[in-house]
Amino acid sequence: MEKILVTGGAGFIGSHIIDRLLKLGNEVICLDNFDSYYDPSIKRKNIHFFMENKNFELVEGDIRDEHLLKSILDEVDYVFHEAAQAGVRTSVTDPMKSHDVNATGTLNLLKAAMDSNVKKIINASSSSVYGKVKYLPFDEEHPNQPLSPYGVSKLLAEHYCRVFDELYGLKSVSLRYFTVYGPRMRPDLAISIFTRSALNNETITIFGNGEKTRDFTYIDDIIEANLIFMKKGEGVYNIGGGHSISINELAQKIIKINNSKSEVVYTSPVKGDADHTLASYQKAWNEIGWKPKIKIDEGLEMYSKWFINEN
Numbered sequence: 262m263e264k265i266l267v268t269g270g271a272g273f274i275g276s277h278i279i280d281r282l283l284k285l286g287n288e289v290i291c292l293d294n295f296d297s298y299y300d301p302s303i304k305r306k307n308i309h310f311f312m313e314n315k316n317f318e319l320v321e322g323d324i325r326d327e328h329l330l331k332s333i334l335d336e337v338d339y340v341f342h343e344a345a346q347a348g349v350r351t352s353v354t355d356p357m358k359s360h361d362v363n364a365t366g367t368l369n370l371l372k373a374a375m376d377s378n379v380k381k382i383i384n385a386s387s388s389s390v391y392g393k394v395k396y397l398p399f400d401e402e403h404p405n406q407p408l409s410p411y412g413v414s415k416l417l418a419e420h421y422c423r424v425f426d427e428l429y430g431l432k433s434v435s436l437r438y439f440t441v442y443g444p445r446m447r448p449d450l451a452i453s454i455f456t457r458s459a460l461n462n463e464t465i466t467i468f469g470n471g472e473k474t475r476d477f478t479y480i481d482d483i484i485e486a487n488l489i490f491m492k493k494g495e496g497v498y499n500i501g502g503g504h505s506i507s508i509n510e511l512a513q514k515i516i517k518i519n520n521s522k523s524e525v526v527y528t529s530p531v532k533g534d535a536d537h538t539l540a541s542y543q544k545a546w547n548e549i550g551w552k553p554k555i556k557i558d559e560g561l562e563m564y565s566k567w568f569i570n571e572n
């Protein structure tokens with residue numbers, strides 16, 4: 262049994278990681294400040310089922326609090342670092358917050374972990390670190406030209422992880438997630454918004470002309486990767502579905518799956534959003550033996566079923 266800290270553990274991805282870690286018999290500490298970026302009651306619900314588990318401990322606090330981190334990390338073996346100010350759009354309106362939480366917060370975590378017995382940090386990074394497309398699919402050698410403060414802050418966090426390994430021997434791996442979806446997903450993400458609208462036969466609004474493409478990755482594949490990379494791999498790895506569709510195609514799939522009468526309308530594009538994302542997962546497959554399993558149609562069906570059940 263390992264003792265594991267999950268930062269941002271009450272959020273979408275963090276709560277799934279905790280679920281799996283507890284099922285595997287680990288002791289888990291969840292550190293989350295229940296930030297109000299989206300309704301904190303959703304986050305409380307995400308971790309509701311763990312509260313009775315004797316191997317689960319909730320610490321309400323901030324990753325920018327070095328004193329608190331030091332006191333938690335004392336007996337921790339591994340850290341899954343999911344806490345972040347997520348969202349490209351919010352970073353365009355409030356770049357200081359993304360920097361503060363994602364870059365400074367990660368630096369703070371690394372500093373606190375330096376003097377502890379932590380064996381490895383599994384850092385949640387993002388496809389946003391690529392930004393401007395030079396070629397597709399993105400492999401890990403693709404140039405990094407983030408298009409948003411969010412992308413910059415996630416890239417800085419990756420570099421801090423690398424430098425702390427090189428300078429102080431603190432092991433880490435950064436997993437570059439490509440647009441993640443599935444049960445408990447953030448309410449600000451397209452699949453969640455489109456599904457809600459489709460089920461209510463309401464208009465689906467697309468930013469721009471809908472021809473941007475995204476590599477959507479199902480949550481189960483992300484969780485599988487996290488567990489494998491806990492013991493294997495260092496540096497950066499793409500964790501993506503390896504297949505992209507346009508936002509127009511996404512909306513049509515969601516309308517069809519839900520037998521919806523929704524119509525699609527278009528509004529002005531959002532600053533900071535990448536035109537295309539598509540992962541090459543060859544490095545993760547060749548070196549570590551991870552590859553995605555869930556195809557988009559199957560994932561969207563599973564998500565809709567979950568959504569209907571929950572609402």
Ligand SMILES: NC(=O)c1ccc[n+]([C@@H]2O[C@H](COP(=O)([O-])OP(=O)(O)OC[C@H]3O[C@@H](n4cnc5c(N)ncnc54)[C@H](O)[C@@H]3O)[C@@H](O)[C@H]2O)c1
Pocket residue numbers: 268269270271272273274275292293294295296304322323324325342343344345346347348362366385386387388437438439440441442447
């Ligand atoms: N969801 C995606 O599509 C996606 C894609 C790429 C990368 N990521 C990364 O994955 C990680 C998890 O994302 P998510 O979608 O689960 O987001 P989320 O917002 O659901 O989860 C993040 C959690 O961190 C907490 N948090 C925020 N600031 C904090 C702070 N200062 N101290 C402590 N806790 C804090 C929030 O309250 C929240 O519960 C993030 O690092 C994000 O950048 C997500």
